[in-house]
Protein backbone atom coordinates (compact mmCIF):
# COMPACT_ATOMS: atom_id res chain seq x y z
CA UNK A 54 0.00 0.00 0.00
CA UNK A 55 1.23 3.52 -0.79
CA UNK A 56 -0.38 6.87 -0.19
CA UNK A 57 1.57 8.96 -2.63
CA UNK A 58 0.67 12.62 -2.61
CA UNK A 59 -1.41 13.77 -5.55
CA UNK A 60 0.22 17.14 -6.10
CA UNK A 61 -0.91 20.12 -8.14
CA UNK A 62 2.68 21.02 -9.02
CA UNK A 63 5.39 18.43 -9.60
CA UNK A 64 7.56 17.59 -6.56
CA UNK A 65 10.40 15.22 -5.72
CA UNK A 66 9.39 11.56 -5.56
CA UNK A 67 10.51 11.10 -1.94
CA UNK A 68 8.30 14.01 -0.88
CA UNK A 69 5.36 12.41 -2.65
CA UNK A 70 5.99 9.00 -1.12
CA UNK A 71 6.63 9.92 2.52
CA UNK A 72 3.59 9.46 4.73
CA UNK A 73 2.73 8.85 8.36
CA UNK A 74 1.62 5.23 8.42
CA UNK A 75 0.52 3.54 11.63
CA UNK A 76 0.73 -0.11 10.60
CA UNK A 77 4.10 -1.70 11.19
CA UNK A 78 5.30 -5.14 10.16
CA UNK A 79 7.33 -7.50 12.35
CA UNK A 80 10.49 -6.79 10.35
CA UNK A 81 13.09 -4.96 12.43
CA UNK A 82 15.38 -2.16 11.30
CA UNK A 83 19.08 -3.07 11.29
CA UNK A 84 21.63 -1.02 13.24
CA UNK A 85 23.32 -0.23 9.91
CA UNK A 86 20.14 1.27 8.50
CA UNK A 87 19.45 3.13 11.74
CA UNK A 88 22.91 4.67 11.55
CA UNK A 89 22.14 5.82 8.00
CA UNK A 90 18.95 7.52 9.20
CA UNK A 91 20.81 9.43 11.90
CA UNK A 92 23.61 10.28 9.47
CA UNK A 93 20.99 11.81 7.15
CA UNK A 94 19.54 13.80 10.05
CA UNK A 95 22.99 15.08 10.98
CA UNK A 96 23.57 16.55 7.53
CA UNK A 97 20.71 19.03 7.84
CA UNK A 98 21.42 22.74 7.67
CA UNK A 99 21.43 24.61 10.97
CA UNK A 100 22.03 28.14 12.21
CA UNK A 101 25.78 28.60 12.68
CA UNK A 102 26.17 24.87 12.02
CA UNK A 103 25.17 24.47 15.67
CA UNK A 104 23.45 21.13 15.04
CA UNK A 105 21.14 21.53 18.05
CA UNK A 106 19.44 18.16 17.58
CA UNK A 107 19.86 15.16 19.85
CA UNK A 108 18.21 11.76 19.60
CA UNK A 109 17.52 9.08 22.18
CA UNK A 110 16.21 5.81 20.80
CA UNK A 111 15.09 2.38 21.93
CA UNK A 112 14.58 -0.85 20.03
CA UNK A 113 11.50 -3.01 20.37
CA UNK A 114 11.50 -5.66 23.11
CA UNK A 115 13.75 -3.65 25.42
CA UNK A 116 12.96 -1.90 28.71
CA UNK A 117 13.80 1.42 27.04
CA UNK A 118 11.20 0.83 24.36
CA UNK A 119 8.55 -0.04 26.94
CA UNK A 120 9.44 3.13 28.83
CA UNK A 121 8.95 5.27 25.74
CA UNK A 122 5.65 3.55 24.90
CA UNK A 123 4.43 4.23 28.44
CA UNK A 124 5.01 7.97 27.87
CA UNK A 125 2.86 8.08 24.71
CA UNK A 126 -0.73 9.24 24.88
CA UNK A 127 -3.56 6.71 24.40
CA UNK A 128 -4.06 7.87 20.81
CA UNK A 129 -0.57 6.71 19.92
CA UNK A 130 0.20 3.75 22.17
CA UNK A 131 -1.98 1.14 20.39
CA UNK A 132 -0.14 1.42 17.06
CA UNK A 133 3.25 2.89 18.01
CA UNK A 134 4.01 -0.07 20.30
CA UNK A 135 4.38 -2.17 17.12
CA UNK A 136 7.13 0.06 15.68
CA UNK A 137 10.63 -1.34 15.35
CA UNK A 138 12.30 1.66 16.96
CA UNK A 139 11.08 4.69 18.88
CA UNK A 140 13.20 7.83 18.67
CA UNK A 141 12.93 10.90 20.87
CA UNK A 142 13.89 14.07 19.02
CA UNK A 143 15.36 16.73 21.30
CA UNK A 144 16.29 20.36 20.60
CA UNK A 145 19.13 21.99 22.55
CA UNK A 146 17.98 25.56 22.88
CA UNK A 147 21.27 27.36 23.50
CA UNK A 148 24.51 27.74 21.58
CA UNK A 149 27.13 25.43 23.05
CA UNK A 150 29.89 28.02 22.49
CA UNK A 151 28.44 31.00 24.34
CA UNK A 152 25.32 29.73 26.10
CA UNK A 153 23.10 32.22 24.28
CA UNK A 154 19.56 31.32 23.33
CA UNK A 155 19.24 29.62 19.93
CA UNK A 156 15.94 30.74 18.43
CA UNK A 157 16.47 28.35 15.52
CA UNK A 158 16.77 25.23 17.68
CA UNK A 159 13.31 23.81 17.01
CA UNK A 160 13.46 24.87 13.37
CA UNK A 161 16.79 23.14 12.84
CA UNK A 162 15.75 20.03 14.75
CA UNK A 163 12.72 19.84 12.47
CA UNK A 164 15.05 20.15 9.50
CA UNK A 165 17.07 17.21 10.78
CA UNK A 166 13.90 15.20 11.31
CA UNK A 167 12.76 15.96 7.76
CA UNK A 168 16.08 14.63 6.49
CA UNK A 169 15.61 11.50 8.57
CA UNK A 170 12.07 11.05 7.24
CA UNK A 171 13.04 11.38 3.59
CA UNK A 172 16.02 9.06 4.05
CA UNK A 173 13.64 6.57 5.67
CA UNK A 174 11.28 6.86 2.72
CA UNK A 175 14.08 6.12 0.29
CA UNK A 176 14.98 3.01 2.31
CA UNK A 177 11.40 1.74 2.26
CA UNK A 178 10.84 2.65 5.90
CA UNK A 179 8.06 4.49 7.68
CA UNK A 180 8.87 7.38 10.01
CA UNK A 181 5.86 8.75 11.91
CA UNK A 182 6.25 11.79 14.18
CA UNK A 183 4.21 12.09 17.35
CA UNK A 184 3.51 15.11 19.51
CA UNK A 185 1.11 13.01 21.52
CA UNK A 186 3.22 12.12 24.56
CA UNK A 187 3.21 13.11 28.22
CA UNK A 188 5.87 15.82 28.18
CA UNK A 189 6.54 15.86 31.92
CA UNK A 190 6.67 12.09 32.15
CA UNK A 191 9.03 11.70 29.20
CA UNK A 192 11.23 14.64 30.25
CA UNK A 193 11.64 13.15 33.71
CA UNK A 194 12.11 9.59 32.47
CA UNK A 195 14.93 10.61 30.13
CA UNK A 196 16.34 13.26 32.47
CA UNK A 197 16.19 15.86 29.73
CA UNK A 198 18.32 18.82 30.78
CA UNK A 199 17.16 22.37 31.39
CA UNK A 200 17.24 24.35 28.13
CA UNK A 201 16.67 21.19 26.14
CA UNK A 202 13.19 20.27 24.96
CA UNK A 203 11.59 17.27 23.33
CA UNK A 204 10.42 18.13 19.81
CA UNK A 205 8.59 14.89 19.10
CA UNK A 206 8.78 11.11 19.32
CA UNK A 207 9.28 9.24 16.04
CA UNK A 208 8.04 5.72 15.34
CA UNK A 209 10.19 3.86 12.82
CA UNK A 210 9.52 0.58 11.08
CA UNK A 211 8.57 -1.26 7.93
CA UNK A 212 5.04 -0.86 6.65
CA UNK A 213 2.59 -3.49 7.81
CA UNK A 214 -0.93 -4.59 6.94
CA UNK A 215 -3.53 -1.88 7.67
CA UNK A 216 -6.03 -4.63 8.46
CA UNK A 217 -4.15 -5.32 11.69
CA UNK A 218 -5.02 -1.85 13.01
CA UNK A 219 -7.94 -1.25 15.32
CA UNK A 220 -10.35 1.63 14.74
CA UNK A 221 -10.09 4.57 14.42
CA UNK A 222 -6.52 3.98 13.22
CA UNK A 223 -7.49 1.66 10.38
CA UNK A 224 -9.81 4.23 8.80
CA UNK A 225 -7.13 6.90 9.15
CA UNK A 226 -4.62 4.60 7.50
CA UNK A 227 -6.84 4.20 4.46
CA UNK A 228 -8.00 7.83 4.19
CA UNK A 229 -6.53 9.95 1.39
CA UNK A 230 -3.81 12.46 2.23
CA UNK A 231 -4.86 16.05 1.72
CA UNK A 232 -3.12 19.43 1.75
CA UNK A 233 -4.03 23.09 1.44
CA UNK A 234 -3.34 24.51 -2.02
CA UNK A 235 -0.21 26.67 -2.05
CA UNK A 236 -2.38 29.76 -2.65
CA UNK A 237 -3.60 29.42 0.95
CA UNK A 238 -0.16 29.86 2.49
CA UNK A 239 1.77 31.90 -0.08
CA UNK A 240 1.78 35.64 -0.52
CA UNK A 241 3.87 37.56 -3.02
CA UNK A 242 4.79 41.12 -2.01
Ligand SMILES: Cc1cc2nc3c(=O)[nH]c(=O)nc-3n(C[C@H](O)[C@H](O)[C@H](O)COP(=O)(O)O)c2cc1C
Nearest residue numbers: 071072073074128129182183184185186204205230
Ligand atom coordinates in the same frame (compact mmCIF):
# COMPACT_ATOMS: atom_id res chain seq x y z
C1 LIG B 1 5.40 17.33 15.19
C2 LIG B 1 4.37 16.32 14.74
C3 LIG B 1 3.54 15.73 15.68
C4 LIG B 1 2.61 14.76 15.29
N1 LIG B 1 1.88 14.12 16.25
C5 LIG B 1 1.15 13.03 15.90
C6 LIG B 1 0.56 12.23 16.91
O1 LIG B 1 0.70 12.47 18.11
N2 LIG B 1 -0.15 11.15 16.51
C7 LIG B 1 -0.32 10.83 15.19
O2 LIG B 1 -0.95 9.82 14.90
N3 LIG B 1 0.26 11.55 14.21
C8 LIG B 1 0.99 12.65 14.52
N4 LIG B 1 1.63 13.37 13.56
C9 LIG B 1 1.48 13.00 12.14
C10 LIG B 1 0.55 13.98 11.43
O3 LIG B 1 -0.78 13.73 11.82
C11 LIG B 1 0.74 13.82 9.90
O4 LIG B 1 2.05 14.19 9.56
C12 LIG B 1 -0.26 14.68 9.12
O5 LIG B 1 -1.57 14.24 9.35
C13 LIG B 1 0.02 14.63 7.62
O6 LIG B 1 -0.01 13.31 7.17
P1 LIG B 1 1.22 12.69 6.37
O7 LIG B 1 2.45 12.80 7.25
O8 LIG B 1 0.84 11.24 6.11
O9 LIG B 1 1.40 13.46 5.11
C14 LIG B 1 2.51 14.39 13.91
C15 LIG B 1 3.34 15.00 12.97
C16 LIG B 1 4.27 15.95 13.37
C17 LIG B 1 5.18 16.56 12.33
